[in-house]
Amino acid sequence: MSVLSGKKVLLGVTAGIAAYKTANLVRLFIKSGAEVKVIMTPASKDFITPLTLSTLSKNPVHSTFYDKEEEENELWNNHVDLGLWADIMIIAPATANTLSKMTNGTCDNLLLATYLSAKCPVYFAPAMDLDMYKHPSTKNSLDKLQSYGNVMIPATSGELASGLVGEGRMAEPEDIVSFITNDILSTLPLKGKKILITAGPTYEAIDPVRFIGNHSSGKMGFEIAKTAANLGAEVFLVSGPSFQKVNHSLIHRIDVKSAEDMYIACHKYFADVDVAILAAAVADYKPKNIATQKIKKKDAALTIELEPTKDILKSLGEIKKHQLLIGFALETNNEVENAKSKIERKKLDLIVLNSLRDEGAGFATDTNKINIIDVDFNQNVFELKSKKEVSKDIINEIINKLYA
Known part of the structure; x- marks a missing residue:
C-alpha cells in the first residue's frame, strides 16, 4: 500500500497524443489503491476512447455537462460535485490550449469547470511539441499556474510527435505517480520520522x-x-x-x-x-x-x-x-x-x-x-x-x- 491508497484521484485528459498513456496512468493509480474518476475534453476522445478509461477506472467517464440517457432525458454532470469529490486532481496530458485556458479562467468544457471548482491539490503534466513548449505564452501559463498553487510535473526531453527532439514530452505514467507520491510524502507531518x-x-x-x-x-x-x-x-x-x-x-x-x-x-x-x-x-x-x-x-x-x-x-x-x-x-x-x-x-x-x-x-x-x-x-x-x-x-x- 502506498500513500495514494484510499485517495480519490480525478484525472483530466486533454487532446494531446500523450493521451494514450493515460490508460497506464489509470492502471497505476488503481494499483496504488486509489479510486479514480476521469474527465475527458471532447477532443481528447480522438486519441483514447472513454470505454478504455472507464473499464480501467471502473467508473463512468465524463466529457460533457450532461449525458443523454434518452432522447428527452438528460443527466447533468455536476462539475462542483466532481471537484469536491477529489483528494487529488491531475491533468495529464495538459496541452498548451488547456494550460492557457486554466491560466485565464476560460471555462468552455466540463474539465475546465471542474478545475475551477476543485478544492484539492491540482497537478498538471504539460505535453506539447518543442516550439509550443518554448513559446513565451506557454512559459507564462506555466509560471502563472504554479503561482496559483498548482503543481507542475515537468515535461521531459525526447523524440516528439513532430519528429523534433527536445522538451515537451509528458512525463511517463510511472514518473507521474512517483512524483505525486513523493510530493504528498514531503508535506506529511511524520515524514522523516x-x-x-x-x-x-x-x-x-x-x-x-x-x-x-x-x-x-x-x-x-x-x-x-x-x-x-x-x-x-x-x-x-x-x-x-x-x-x-x-x-x-x-x-x-x-x-x-x-x-x-x-x-x-x-x-x-x-x-x-x-x-x-x-x-x-x-x-x-x-x-x-x-x-x-x-x-x-x-x-x-x-x-x-x-x-x-x-x-x-x-x-x-x-x-x-x-x-x-x-x-x-x-x-x-x-x-x-x-x-x-x-x-x-x-x-x-x-x-x-x-x-x-x-x-x-x-x-x-x-x-x-x-x-x-x-x-x-x-x-x-x-x-x-x-x-x-x-x-x-x-x-x-x-x-x-x-x-x-
Missing part, C-alpha cells in the same frame, strides 16, 4: 504444543501502524502472533512469538527511532521450565512454575534519550491511578488507558474507548470510536508532542 510499534499478544511456551497467551488480536497496534505510515512515518511493526494483515511500503513487519523475542526486536530498533508505541499485550509471566515433549494428561492436578518476563516498556524507558515513549494500560479497577503510576515507574511520555469495564473496549473488538494521559497527568478522554479513528487520536497526540 521513524516509529517503533508493538502489537498483538505473546505466546509463552509450556511444551511444544501449548502456550500461555491472551486474547489480543493486534488490531489496535496495526491500525496505529497504518495511520503513522499514511502520515509519512517509516514504521517498524513488531507483532506477536496475529491474523491482522498490513501492506504498506513504509511498514516493516517483524513477526515474533514470545516476550523474549519481542524484547530483542524492540531493543534492536529502539536506538534509531523517534517514537516507540508499545501497544502489544505482552505476557507478564512465562513457564520457568519448558517441557521438551508434550505433557500428557493425568488425573492429578498439573502445577506450572512461572517466572516474570522481561519488562520491555520499562527497559526502554531506562535507556531512552530523544525518543518519545508511549505505553498502553488495560485496567479493570483504579484505572487512572494505575496508569499514572505506570508513567512514573516506566518513564513514559504518554500512556493510552482503556478499561475492560467500558463496553466496546479491550481485546478482539473493532472499537476502543481511551484516555490519553501525559507525563504531567493531563488527561484527554475520548468517546467510543472505531480503532481506526482511535489510532488517529493517538497519532495526533504524538504529533503535538513532537512539535510542541
